[in-house]
Amino acid sequence: MTVPEIRIRELNQCSLQQDGDFVLYWMIANRRTRYNYSLQRAVDLSKELNKPLLVFEALRCGYEWASDRLHRFILQGMADNRDSLLDSPVGYYCYVEPKAGHGSGLLSALATKACAVVTDDFPCFFIPQMLKSVASRLTVRLEAIDSNGLLPLRAASQIYPTAYAFRRFLHKTLPDHLDQSPKINPQSHIELSAFSSVPDEILERWPMASEQLLQATPEVLADLPLDHQVGPADFDGGMQAASKTLKQFLDVRFERYAEERNLPEEEVTSGLSPYLHFGHISAHEVFKRVADREDWNFAKVMDQKATGKRAGWWQMSETAEGFLDELITWRELGYNMCWQRDDYDQxxxxxxxxxxxxxxxxxxxxxxxxxxxxxxxxxxxxxxxxxxxxxxxxxxxxxxxxxxxxxxxxxxxxxxxxxxxxxxxxxxxxxxxxxxxxxxxxxxxxxxxxxxxxxxxxxxxxxxxxxxxxxxxxxxxxxxxxxxxxxxxxxxxxxxx
CATH class of the missing domain: 1.10.579.10 (DNA Cyclobutane Dipyrimidine Photolyase, subunit A, domain 3)
Incomplete structure (x- = not known):
C-alpha cells in the first residue's frame, strides 16, 4: 500500500469482490491524473488484484448554482483527463448528464461489475452527503481517499479557532507528513492489465461524453439545463491550464507577491484557487514547485520550534513563506472546520x-x-x-x-x-x-x-x-x-x- 493509511476512509462494510471485472475510480473532487492519492490507491488495488482500472468521471447538471461558467471549467478538465490517459492501460469513461436525473443508477451499474470503488474525500458542498447515500446502496467496498492537502484531514482531532493556533499545530505535526507525497503520475511505469471497454448495456443508456461536448462551446452549453446567464469565466479549466497558471506565477509574479498581493490594481496573486477547488492541480505539486524554486529540503524543518508565527518556520524566502501560509495554513484551516462540523456554512x-x-x-x-x-x-x-x-x-x-x-x-x-x-x-x-x-x-x-x-x-x-x-x-x-x-x-x- 503506497497511500498513507490515515488518508484512506472505508465508507461501508462491504468486502472486495475478487471476481469483479475491474477496479473503479469514481473521480469527483480530485479531477486530475497527477499527484492524486485517490488514483494512486486505485492503481494499488488494481495491481494487488491483477485487474484493470477504470476511471469514471461524471458531471451532473442538477447541482445548486449549475451554470455555463462552472460546467465549462469542469468539461475542460475532463478533456485533459481523457487525453492524459489515452496511451495508458487505464480506461477513462466520462459522462455528462443531458438533463437532471438522467445519470441516476449509473454508478451502481458500474459498481456491480467492480472489485472495489475508490473515490475522493472532500468535506464540502453536496459531496459528503452524496457519499453517505452512495455507501449505503453499494454492495462492494467503497473507499474515500483524502488528497486535499499536505496535512491529512484526520491528523487533527479538533477544530482550530484561529490561524495562529492551527499554525502552531501544523508546525508540530506537518513534519511527520512532509516526506509523504502522492506520485507524480501514479499510472505511469506500472504494469497494469489493460482495460478493454465499458459494457455496451451501460453505454447504450449512458453514452460517453463526445469530443464535441468536451469542447464546451457556447452551442454545447446552450443545450444543457444550466443557468446560461452566468457565462464562462475569463480563464480556462483543466490540468493544462492549471500548470500554465502555476508556471506563469512562479516565473513572472512570484517575486512581487509579498509586497503587492494586497494591491487591487496589481495582478500578482497565484490565480490557483479555482484549480485547487476543482482538483485540477494538487497542493502537493504547488508546494513541491515552490520548494524546488527555493532549493529547500525536508531537513530544514525537522528541528524547528512550533512558534505559530507566519514567517521563519519554513526557512524559505519571505515571499515563499507568505505564499505557503496562504496555501497551507489558511487553506487547510478551512478544511479542518468543514470535515468536523456539518454546520460549517450556518x-x-x-x-x-x-x-x-x-x-x-x-x-x-x-x-x-x-x-x-x-x-x-x-x-x-x-x-x-x-x-x-x-x-x-x-x-x-x-x-x-x-x-x-x-x-x-x-x-x-x-x-x-x-x-x-x-x-x-x-x-x-x-x-x-x-x-x-x-x-x-x-x-x-x-x-x-x-x-x-x-x-x-x-x-x-x-x-x-x-x-x-x-x-x-x-x-x-x-x-x-x-x-x-x-x-x-x-x-x-x-x-x-
Whole structure:
C-alpha cells in the first residue's frame, strides 16, 4: 500500500469482490491524473488484484448554482483527463448528464461489475452527503481517499479557532507528513492489465461524453439545463491550464507577491484557487514547485520550534513563506472546520463572541440597506464595492483583498447579519469559480468573526467585529485602475442588464 493509511476512509462494510471485472475510480473532487492519492490507491488495488482500472468521471447538471461558467471549467478538465490517459492501460469513461436525473443508477451499474470503488474525500458542498447515500446502496467496498492537502484531514482531532493556533499545530505535526507525497503520475511505469471497454448495456443508456461536448462551446452549453446567464469565466479549466497558471506565477509574479498581493490594481496573486477547488492541480505539486524554486529540503524543518508565527518556520524566502501560509495554513484551516462540523456554512457555527456582539447590534439602523438583487446587480452607492461585484460577476473571481472588503460591506448594508451571510454565500457560490469550497467559506465567515478576535472601538452594526471601509481602502491603496477596469461601462451589456 503506497497511500498513507490515515488518508484512506472505508465508507461501508462491504468486502472486495475478487471476481469483479475491474477496479473503479469514481473521480469527483480530485479531477486530475497527477499527484492524486485517490488514483494512486486505485492503481494499488488494481495491481494487488491483477485487474484493470477504470476511471469514471461524471458531471451532473442538477447541482445548486449549475451554470455555463462552472460546467465549462469542469468539461475542460475532463478533456485533459481523457487525453492524459489515452496511451495508458487505464480506461477513462466520462459522462455528462443531458438533463437532471438522467445519470441516476449509473454508478451502481458500474459498481456491480467492480472489485472495489475508490473515490475522493472532500468535506464540502453536496459531496459528503452524496457519499453517505452512495455507501449505503453499494454492495462492494467503497473507499474515500483524502488528497486535499499536505496535512491529512484526520491528523487533527479538533477544530482550530484561529490561524495562529492551527499554525502552531501544523508546525508540530506537518513534519511527520512532509516526506509523504502522492506520485507524480501514479499510472505511469506500472504494469497494469489493460482495460478493454465499458459494457455496451451501460453505454447504450449512458453514452460517453463526445469530443464535441468536451469542447464546451457556447452551442454545447446552450443545450444543457444550466443557468446560461452566468457565462464562462475569463480563464480556462483543466490540468493544462492549471500548470500554465502555476508556471506563469512562479516565473513572472512570484517575486512581487509579498509586497503587492494586497494591491487591487496589481495582478500578482497565484490565480490557483479555482484549480485547487476543482482538483485540477494538487497542493502537493504547488508546494513541491515552490520548494524546488527555493532549493529547500525536508531537513530544514525537522528541528524547528512550533512558534505559530507566519514567517521563519519554513526557512524559505519571505515571499515563499507568505505564499505557503496562504496555501497551507489558511487553506487547510478551512478544511479542518468543514470535515468536523456539518454546520460549517450556518450562522450558528460562528464563535460565541461574534454571535453575541452581532446580536447586540441587530436592531441598529442600516442606512443604506440593500436587497440581494441590488447587491447582485452592483447597484449600491459605492463605486469601489460595485467594481468588486462587477469583477466577480464578469470574470468569475475576486481580488483577495477586495473579497474581504466586499464581504464586510455586505454585512454593513444588509438588514441583519444572517441576511448578510446568505447574500455572501449565494453571490460567491453562484459567480466565483472557486466558490463552494472550504477555503471560500473561511473567507466569508471571517467577515463575520470566524478565525478573528474582538476589535475595538465597538461600532454600530459591526459591534466588535473587525471593521473595514471603502474609503480607507482607497486611501491605503491606489484603486483608480481597478475602478476603471470594472466601471459602469464594463457592466453595460452584461448580465446586469
Amino acid at each position: 450562522y450558528a457555527s460562528l464563535p460565541d463572541w461574534a454571535r453575541t456582539t452581532l446580536e447586540e447590534h441587530a436592531a441598529d439602523k442600516r442606512d443604506p440597506c440593500y436587497t440581494l438583487e441590488e447587491f447582485e446587480q452592483a447597484r449600491t452607492h459605492d463605486e469601489l464595492w460595485n467594481a468588486a461585484q462587477t469583477q466577480l460577476v464578469t470574470e468569475g473571481r475576486l481580488h483577495n483583498y477586495m473579497r474581504m472588503l466586499w464581504g464586510k460591506k455586505i454585512l454593513h448594508w444588509s438588514e441583519s447579519p444572517q441576511a448578510a451571510l446568505e447574500i455572501m454565500m449565494h453571490l460567491n457560490n453562484k459567480y466565483a469559480v472557486d466558490g463552494r469550497n472550504p477555503n471560500s467559506y473561511s473567507g466569508i465567515f471571517w467577515c463575520l468573526g470566524r478565525y478573528d478576535r474582538a476589535w475595538g472601538p465597538e461600532r454600530p452594526i459591526f459591534g466588535k467585529i473587525r471593521y473595514m471601509t471603502c474609503e480607507n481602502t482607497a486611501r491605503k491603496f491606489s484603486v483608480d485602475g481597478y475602478l476603471e477596469r470594472f466601471s459602469k461601462e464594463k457592466r453595460q451589456g452584461s448580465l446586469f442588464d
